[in-house]
Amino acid sequence: MGESRTVQEQEATRPLREDIRFLGGILGDTIRDHEGPEVFDLIERVRTEAFRVRREEVERSAVADMLDGTPTEVAIPLIRAFSYFVLLANLAEDIQRDRRRAAHVSAGEPPQDSSLAATYAKLDAAALDGATVGELLTDALVSPVITAHPTETRRRTVFDTQAKITELMRVRRRLEPGDPALDDTELRIRREVLTLWRTALIRLARLRIQDEIAVGLRYYDLTLYDVIPAINAQVRSALRARWPEADLLPRPILRPGSWIGGDRDGNPFVTADVVLTATGQAAAYAFARYLDELVELEKSLSQSARLVQVSPAVAALAAAGYPDPAVFADEPYRRALHAIRARLSATAARALGELPEHGLDTGAAPYPTPQAVLDDLDAIDASMRASGDALLADDRLAALRHAIETFGFHLQGLDLRQNSEVHEQVVAELLAWSGAHADYLGLPEADRVELLANELRTRRPLLGPNARLSELATKELGVLRAAKQAIDTFGAAAIPNYIISMCTSVSDMLEAALLLKEAGILDPGSAEATPHSPVGIVPLFETIADLGAGAATLGAALEVGVYRDLVAAAGMRQEVMLGYSDSNKDGGYLAANWALYRAELDLVDLARKTGIRLRLFHGRGGTVGRGGGRSYDAILAQPAGAVRGSLRLTEQGEVIAAKYSEQGAAHRNLESLLAGTLESTLLDVEGLGTDAEPAYEILDELAARARAAYARLVHDTPGFVEYFRQSTPVAEVGDLNIGSRPASRKPTSSVADLRAIPWVMAWSQARVMLPGWYGTGTALEDWVAGDPRRLAQLTELYRRWPFFRTVLSNLAQVMAKSDLDIAARYAGLVADEQLRTTIFGMIRDEHARTIRMYLAVTGDTELLSDNPSLAESIHNRFPYLEPLNQLQVDLLRRLRGGDDSELVKRGILLTMNGLATALRNSG
Incomplete structure (x- = not known):
C-alpha cells in the first residue's frame, strides 16, 4: 500500500518523516544512554527487522523468531520503547496535520469540508430564509459526552510532557540551521523525551472511578474550558450576521456532558458518593477558573473614573466592591469586579462546602443562578462599550462571560444510566414494600403500564422513613437522591438525563420515571400543574431487535397521558439514545449500521x-466497531430530519486524548461536530432524492445477509466463545488492572453479556478487528451474485449516498489496520487445533472476500485510496506494532502457562496500552 504512493505525496509527507526520524533518534539516544547498549542494540535490530517485514524483504516469522524466549525483564524496556516510538509518531502526525492545513490556507484554496468556513459557504449558497433557520435551530445543541475507557491509563505527567514536546517541535520547525535557538530547542526536546522515558507510562493500580473522573476533567484544563466557549461565540456571531432577524442560538450550542461517575450499567462501583464526587469536582473546577479569571480582570481593567464614565449599574456594583471606599477609589471596574468575585466566592462556598482558592470571605450574598453572575458581567461589558472600550471588553471579559454562559455552575452535564432489569427489580420491591402491588414482576405489560401511570399521578411516596430495602434498592435510590442533591446545588443542568439501557418496553420507561419521582426529582403535578422533571427520560435502544421496535416503543409511551405530559413540560423535547456497540456485537457491522x-x-x-x-x-465508540470514524462524515450520513439542530454523541475514552489533549485538535474536532450538525440540519445532504426507497430495499437485503453471515460465526459456530477467549486478550482485560468497570455485565462467558468495550478491544489487540467488517463481504458478494448491473447499482450508491459511502470508508479504515498474519499468531494460543482451524479459516476467508468486494464496489485499487493521510500513518507506524503484538502473544502464553508474576502482567498491560495508542480509533 505505502509503496504505491506518488512522488508528490512523498514530498508532501517529507517533513513528517523527518520529524519521526528526529524524535525516534532522540528516543534511541535516550534508551542507549540509560538502558545500555545491549538493550538499545536489541531494539534497533527488532525495529530494523520489523521494517523489513513491512517491505516484504523477510518472512513475518523474522521478528517473532528474534523475540522468541526474550526474558520478561528484557521484554519490558522493548515494549516501552516501541510504545514511546508510537506515541512520538502520533505527535509528529498531529503536527503534520496542522502544517498541511496551514499550507492549504496560505495557498488560498477553498476551506476544507468539516470546517465551519466551508459550512458557512454552503449555507450562503443555499440562500435560506431566517424563519426556516430559526425554526430548525430552536433549542440547538451539540453535546460531546465524555466516557471512560480501560486503555486511557496514561498519567498526567505523560500528557503534560507530550504537550511540551509538541510545542517545542513546532518551534524547532520555524528555526533556521545555525540559529543558536535551534540547539537550545533540541536540547529541551531531549530533556522532555528523557522525562517521558523515566516516567511510568501507565498506572499499576486498577483505576478507580475517582481516577477516571479526574482524567475526564483534565481535558478541560488542556483544551475544553478555553475552546468550547470561544467556538460558541464565533458560531453565534456568524449565524446572527447572516440571519439577524432570527435571534439564533440564545443558548450556547456546544454544551459538554459526561458519563464518568454516572454510568452504573454493569458498574457496581458507581455509588451515591461517586455521583456527588463527579458533580462536585466538575463544579469546583468551574468556580476555580471563574475566580482565577476575575482576579486577572481586576488586575487588568484599571480604567480611571477621571478618564471614563461608567453606567449607573457599574457604579452600584463598584460601591459594593470594597468596604473601604478609598481602595481603588477612582477605578470603578476593579471595584465592581471585586464585588462580583465576593458574591461568586460565597456561591462557591455554599455549593462546595468550602471557600476555593482566590475566594473572598466577605459575607456577600451568593448568586442564585449563573445568569445573575452574567447580568453583572454584562453590565460591565455594556458600560465599557458605551465608553468606547469595546477592544478591552472583547478580551478576557468576553471569554469569562462566554465561559459562564456555557458551563454555568455545573461545568458539564452528568448523565445517569442503568439497565432496565435493575429498574424492574427495584420498582417491584418498592411496590411490594408499600403495599401498592405484591407481584409487579408477574404482571403483563399492559397492567404494569397502568399501575405505573397511576403511581406517577400521585404525590404519595412509596416509602416511609423506616422502609427496609435490599442492598440493590438502597443503592439505586441513594444514587438518585444524590442526583437530586446535585440538581439542587448546581442547577438542573448538572444531571440532564436518565438513560435506560436495554430499553424494550413502555414499562421500562415508566419505571425510571417512578424512581425519579421517589427521589424527589420528578414532580407528579397537581390539578393546577402538569407533571414535570428536570431530568429527561432517555430510552436506549441497543440490540438489532430493540432498534427495530424503538419507534413503536416510544410511540406507545407517548400515548400514556402522564408520560406525554412530562414530554410536553419539556417543550415536547424527547431524547432517544441509539446503541452502536451492542447492536454491532449482536448483529455485526453492516447489519448494526443499517438497523x-x-x-x-x-x-x-x-x-x-x-x-x-x-x-x-x-452512543458511538471511538473504534469503528463501536460506531467510530470521522464524526463529520457520520453526521452527514444520518437520514434527513434526524439531526434538526440537535445532536449528542459519546466521545469514548480510547480517542479522547487524540481529539482533545491539544488546542488545535480540540478546535478542529468540535468544529467538525458543529459543521456536520449545521449542514445536516439546514441542507439536503442525503443525496438520494426519489431513489431513497429502492436504496433502502437494497440495504435491507444486504443487512439481512450480513447478519446471517455474522451469526453463523459468532452465534452458531460451536466453540466460538472459547476461541475468542483463547485467541485474544479478553480474559486479561478483565483480570488485569484495566479500567474501573468489570469486563462483563454479569458473571458469564456469553458474548451477549460481555461489555462492548472489551469485545472490540480484544479483537483489535489481536489485529482481527472483526467487529468492524465481518459479514459485509458475504453480503455484498451474495447480493451481487456476479451480476455487473447489480455491482453498478452498489457503485452508484457509494457515489451518491453519504451513509453507504461512510459505512464502506470506515470498513476500509479498519481492514487496513487488521493483519491476519499477526492474527494467526494469536490463533495459535487456541489449544484445540480443530477449533482453531475452523474458526480462523472462516475469519481469513471472510477477510479476503470483504476486501475483494470493497474494491469491486468502490472501484479503488487499494483500501485507503480515499484516505491518503491514514495510509501514510500506517506506513509510518505499523512496523512499531509488529514487536508489540509478538511480545503480547508471548507474554499471554507465559501467563496462561502459569507464570503469573507481576512483571508478566505489567508487560501485557503495557502492550495493550501501546497497541491502543498505535491503533488510535481502532484500539
Whole structure:
C-alpha cells in the first residue's frame, strides 16, 4: 500500500518523516544512554527487522523468531520503547496535520469540508430564509459526552510532557540551521523525551472511578474550558450576521456532558458518593477558573473614573466592591469586579462546602443562578462599550462571560444510566414494600403500564422513613437522591438525563420515571400543574431487535397521558439514545449500521406524527466497531430530519486524548461536530432524492445477509466463545488492572453479556478487528451474485449516498489496520487445533472476500485510496506494532502457562496500552 504512493505525496509527507526520524533518534539516544547498549542494540535490530517485514524483504516469522524466549525483564524496556516510538509518531502526525492545513490556507484554496468556513459557504449558497433557520435551530445543541475507557491509563505527567514536546517541535520547525535557538530547542526536546522515558507510562493500580473522573476533567484544563466557549461565540456571531432577524442560538450550542461517575450499567462501583464526587469536582473546577479569571480582570481593567464614565449599574456594583471606599477609589471596574468575585466566592462556598482558592470571605450574598453572575458581567461589558472600550471588553471579559454562559455552575452535564432489569427489580420491591402491588414482576405489560401511570399521578411516596430495602434498592435510590442533591446545588443542568439501557418496553420507561419521582426529582403535578422533571427520560435502544421496535416503543409511551405530559413540560423535547456497540456485537457491522439508520427513519417519522422535537443521542465508540470514524462524515450520513439542530454523541475514552489533549485538535474536532450538525440540519445532504426507497430495499437485503453471515460465526459456530477467549486478550482485560468497570455485565462467558468495550478491544489487540467488517463481504458478494448491473447499482450508491459511502470508508479504515498474519499468531494460543482451524479459516476467508468486494464496489485499487493521510500513518507506524503484538502473544502464553508474576502482567498491560495508542480509533 505505502509503496504505491506518488512522488508528490512523498514530498508532501517529507517533513513528517523527518520529524519521526528526529524524535525516534532522540528516543534511541535516550534508551542507549540509560538502558545500555545491549538493550538499545536489541531494539534497533527488532525495529530494523520489523521494517523489513513491512517491505516484504523477510518472512513475518523474522521478528517473532528474534523475540522468541526474550526474558520478561528484557521484554519490558522493548515494549516501552516501541510504545514511546508510537506515541512520538502520533505527535509528529498531529503536527503534520496542522502544517498541511496551514499550507492549504496560505495557498488560498477553498476551506476544507468539516470546517465551519466551508459550512458557512454552503449555507450562503443555499440562500435560506431566517424563519426556516430559526425554526430548525430552536433549542440547538451539540453535546460531546465524555466516557471512560480501560486503555486511557496514561498519567498526567505523560500528557503534560507530550504537550511540551509538541510545542517545542513546532518551534524547532520555524528555526533556521545555525540559529543558536535551534540547539537550545533540541536540547529541551531531549530533556522532555528523557522525562517521558523515566516516567511510568501507565498506572499499576486498577483505576478507580475517582481516577477516571479526574482524567475526564483534565481535558478541560488542556483544551475544553478555553475552546468550547470561544467556538460558541464565533458560531453565534456568524449565524446572527447572516440571519439577524432570527435571534439564533440564545443558548450556547456546544454544551459538554459526561458519563464518568454516572454510568452504573454493569458498574457496581458507581455509588451515591461517586455521583456527588463527579458533580462536585466538575463544579469546583468551574468556580476555580471563574475566580482565577476575575482576579486577572481586576488586575487588568484599571480604567480611571477621571478618564471614563461608567453606567449607573457599574457604579452600584463598584460601591459594593470594597468596604473601604478609598481602595481603588477612582477605578470603578476593579471595584465592581471585586464585588462580583465576593458574591461568586460565597456561591462557591455554599455549593462546595468550602471557600476555593482566590475566594473572598466577605459575607456577600451568593448568586442564585449563573445568569445573575452574567447580568453583572454584562453590565460591565455594556458600560465599557458605551465608553468606547469595546477592544478591552472583547478580551478576557468576553471569554469569562462566554465561559459562564456555557458551563454555568455545573461545568458539564452528568448523565445517569442503568439497565432496565435493575429498574424492574427495584420498582417491584418498592411496590411490594408499600403495599401498592405484591407481584409487579408477574404482571403483563399492559397492567404494569397502568399501575405505573397511576403511581406517577400521585404525590404519595412509596416509602416511609423506616422502609427496609435490599442492598440493590438502597443503592439505586441513594444514587438518585444524590442526583437530586446535585440538581439542587448546581442547577438542573448538572444531571440532564436518565438513560435506560436495554430499553424494550413502555414499562421500562415508566419505571425510571417512578424512581425519579421517589427521589424527589420528578414532580407528579397537581390539578393546577402538569407533571414535570428536570431530568429527561432517555430510552436506549441497543440490540438489532430493540432498534427495530424503538419507534413503536416510544410511540406507545407517548400515548400514556402522564408520560406525554412530562414530554410536553419539556417543550415536547424527547431524547432517544441509539446503541452502536451492542447492536454491532449482536448483529455485526453492516447489519448494526443499517438497523441504526432504519431506527432513525422510524423515529423521525414518529416525531413528525406526534409533534415531539426529537433529539438523537448516538452512543458511538471511538473504534469503528463501536460506531467510530470521522464524526463529520457520520453526521452527514444520518437520514434527513434526524439531526434538526440537535445532536449528542459519546466521545469514548480510547480517542479522547487524540481529539482533545491539544488546542488545535480540540478546535478542529468540535468544529467538525458543529459543521456536520449545521449542514445536516439546514441542507439536503442525503443525496438520494426519489431513489431513497429502492436504496433502502437494497440495504435491507444486504443487512439481512450480513447478519446471517455474522451469526453463523459468532452465534452458531460451536466453540466460538472459547476461541475468542483463547485467541485474544479478553480474559486479561478483565483480570488485569484495566479500567474501573468489570469486563462483563454479569458473571458469564456469553458474548451477549460481555461489555462492548472489551469485545472490540480484544479483537483489535489481536489485529482481527472483526467487529468492524465481518459479514459485509458475504453480503455484498451474495447480493451481487456476479451480476455487473447489480455491482453498478452498489457503485452508484457509494457515489451518491453519504451513509453507504461512510459505512464502506470506515470498513476500509479498519481492514487496513487488521493483519491476519499477526492474527494467526494469536490463533495459535487456541489449544484445540480443530477449533482453531475452523474458526480462523472462516475469519481469513471472510477477510479476503470483504476486501475483494470493497474494491469491486468502490472501484479503488487499494483500501485507503480515499484516505491518503491514514495510509501514510500506517506506513509510518505499523512496523512499531509488529514487536508489540509478538511480545503480547508471548507474554499471554507465559501467563496462561502459569507464570503469573507481576512483571508478566505489567508487560501485557503495557502492550495493550501501546497497541491502543498505535491503533488510535481502532484500539
